[in-house]
Amino acid sequence: MAGGKLIIFSAPSGSGKTTIVRHLLKQQDLNLAFSVSATSRPRRGKEKNGEHYYFMTVSEFKKHIKNDDFLEWEEVYRDNFYGTLKTEVERLWAEGKNVIFDIDVVGGLRIKKKFPKETLAVFVKPPSVDELKIRLKKRSTESEDKINMRVAKASVELATAPQFDKTIKNYDLDVALKEAHDLVASFVNSKEQ
């Protein structure tokens, strides 16, 4: 595998990572394309196959694991597998794109390890764990229990921040968007690999 660059944005849920990734995808100068992950979790609402995820059964997913088709994969919850197919990155690199990922902390760090020079791994930090809890409460219809689970997971994820190349503090969204753009622009335009 060879080609363009890999941009990873990882963060606890509620940090604003998806908003940042969506914003960056619209910036023509960065020449980014989104890496569509494979998953065995059921499709939600308006999600489209091949756009949000490649949806597959658990046995199909396991077949891909056996064939060594994944760059990284994880069983996030029981029988809910998520992973990045090597063919996805190859496809986007063949189109001359830089690839951007919206994946979790563990998956992001695995990709960084496999492609250390080609990858920029960015961690998005929420202002505080308390603020994260407020944001999750505001945005979601999830139960208190589920929110507490996400908040507990967030504390573990926050501890991995030093392993990333860069950290963005998402206190003010406009500032975070500009910072994210500048970081990615200087990385994709740098010659060294």
Ligand code: 5GP
């Ligand atoms: P959701 O089910 O809400 O779409 O995603 C659940 C979690 O799985 C999120 O934290 C998301 O970032 C993560 N995820 C999505 N795709 C991948 C992937 O390809 N690899 C890994 N490791 N995590 C992923």
